[in-house]
Amino acid sequence: TQSENILGYYVSMERIPNSCMDSPNRIFLKDRKVLLNISMAYYIVNISAYNKAGESPQAVYIVPDSSATNLPGQIHVKHQGTKAVFTWTAEYNPECFVVDWGTGKEDMCMKIVTTATRNFTLGNFQPYKLYKVMVHASDVCQCESFTRHETTFGVTHFYSVEGVPRTGPANVTILNITKHSALVKWTEIAAKDCLGFLQGYRITYTDSLGKKSLAVTLNSSTTSHHLTALKAKTIYHVQISGFTNAGEGPPTLSQSFITPKYGTVKALCICVTQYQF
Numbered sequence: 001t002q003s004e005n006i007l008g009y010y011v012s013m014e015r016i017p018n019s020c021m022d023s024p025n026r027i028f029l030k031d032r033k034v035l036l037n038i039s040m041a042y043y044i045v046n047i048s049a050y051n052k053a054g055e056s057p058q059a060v061y062i063v064p065d066s067s068a069t070n071l072p073g074q075i076h077v078k079h080q081g082t083k084a085v086f087t088w089t090a091e092y093n094p095e096c097f098v099v100d101w102g103t104g105k106e107d108m109c110m111k112i113v114t115t116a117t118r119n120f121t122l123g124n125f126q127p128y129k130l131y132k133v134m135v136h137a138s139d140v141c142q143c144e145s146f147t148r149h150e151t152t153f154g155v156t157h158f159y160s161v162e163g164v165p166r167t168g169p170a171n172v173t174i175l176n177i178t179k180h181s182a183l184v185k186w187t188e189i190a191a192k193d194c195l196g197f198l199q200g201y202r203i204t205y206t207d208s209l210g211k212k213s214l215a216v217t218l219n220s221s222t223t224s225h226h227l228t229a230l231k232a233k234t235i236y237h238v239q240i241s242g243f244t245n246a247g248e249g250p251p252t253l254s255q256s257f258i259t260p261k262y263g264t265v266k267a268l269c270i271c272v273t274q275y276q277f
Contacts, residue, residue, distance in 0.1 A: 162196030165249030
């Protein structure tokens with residue numbers, strides 16, 4: 001359909017999860033933009049155009065995760081065996097709270113909690129998986145779409161059982177090698193491979209004779225470190241591992257480098273000019 005023949009657009013938004021199985025609210029638009037105030041729950045947006053001949057196929061858009069940090073409340077998690085109790089304190093009293101939980105938008109669950117309770121017990125969690133819990137305040141508590149009524153009160157993440165990382169960091173490289181130092185860089189361990197909240201990294205480096213082995217512990221936001229006080233003309237072997245509260249994961253394959261005898265080698269360019277007689 002040519003754009004000049006378009007009469008308008010239909011926009012519908014569906015909350016994930018939609019436990020009430022409501023039909024998505026449909027908005028009619030003339031313009032190609034719309035401003036919607038929504039909570040931090042997951043949403044699917046369907047957009048279609050129409051003209052005198054009918055309606056086009058829908059374009060589907062999934063609203064990405066929000067990284068807002070200025071939420072009004074905090075959610076506290078207390079583990080009780082295979083279950084977890086979530087509590088929160090609100091500064092005002094909405095009609096109810098809507099709780100979402102799961103490992104991602106594909107398996108989110110939803111429950112309405114009365115304001116008098118302000119706690120929620122969940123169970124049947126799988127170990128080593130990161131769960132997300134969102135609490136939204138709403139002044140409409142019947143089983144209907146909360147798209148127009150809820151605001152996010154707080155968000156938290158938790159593991160029912162933490163494990164050690166299943167792998168070390170990737171892309172370990174050693175740069176700027178001098179007589180007594182070297183720069184080690186790496187790529188952070190992917191969240192799906194941490195199996196717990198990553199607390200930091202441990203770098204172990206040993207000289208070629210194995211006489212001296214040193215270790216450095218760094219926080220989880222660090223992806224590089226300067227090794228110093230190295231010996232000249234010596235081969236070193238470097239390994240890096242990550243650790244959570246459950247312990248340390250496997251180290252990376254050993255990366256080797258050799259320090260020069262006289263310092264950094266610099267390039268020397270000799271230019272020769274040719275004259276014709």
